[in-house]
Amino acid sequence: MVQQFLDTFVLIQGWLLEHIVQPPLLALGLGSYLEVAFDGVEFFLYGVLQLSIAYMLLRPLEHFRPIERWPDRKAVRVDVLYTFLDRLGIVPLAVFALLSPLFLHLESWLRFHDIIPPQLEDAFPSLENYPLVSFVVYLVILDFAEYWRHRLAHTFRWWWALHAIHHSQRQMSLWTDSRNHLLDDLIGGAWFALIALCIGVPPGHFVGLMVAVRIVENLSHVNARLHFGWLGERLLVSPRYHRWHHAVDLPPGRNFRFGCNFAILFPIWDRLFGTQYLGEELPATGVQSPTLAAPAHADHFWAQQRDGIAGLVKAVKATLGQAPR
């Protein structure tokens, strides 16, 4: 069955490439981009697959066990747009196009200076024989890096101005995971690429399993009464766990300065670094900001992009104003 699925996948990929992508590329004299286009089509198809699974599993949950019922779902629509742009490859493609020249430069500079970034497989050659173990090791390292990226996005005022767009959604649903300011996506992409360069993530090796990771990320935003039990809540980020990260008010009785529950996949990082809150209630989501709570912001993609940049400029100006002369 798996083989049948893979065969069909490759057939569709080949058809799309041959009939839809290749003709315009060749007509424009861009034949050298065919390899990138091949990867792009693969990314697109995995995106379609991942979203279909997430939708089929999670939408019924939102329907039958909702935390909140919204008479008007208009504010959700913009998150659907973010999700399609992100999961089907438009935003990642733009991020890749902007970053790849930079990283090619960086790689050739490192090579020129005889600096070879350490790779995990060199340090532990036996990892090569156990692809699943190797995947888990990479996943844990990348999730650790993601925890810190996310925590810093809440700590620096300029970065928070961008990340606040992810948090400004008051109707949080399975679609909210991809709701990110485009500049935040670019910084996140650079962060990920740097870590990947340092630990030598094998390219294209884990695409199938990344589908599973993305489903967990959609699940953690779902508008459904769901938790994973005493042990599960400590092992994998659940909707209730991540909801506390999105809570409009900080948890009572705890002194979290920038928020809690920053982990993307594994709650262990919050536990280790003192940012964990295991509340049983299901709080309201959003941010305390008159601009970001305004109706003009709620369901407008470009208004959100503009508000993010305006917030960033304000934060930088405030920081420069405070700096000693």
Ligand SMILES: [Zn+2]
């Ligand atoms: Zn956050």
Ligand SMILES: [Zn+2]
């Ligand atoms: Zn989130």
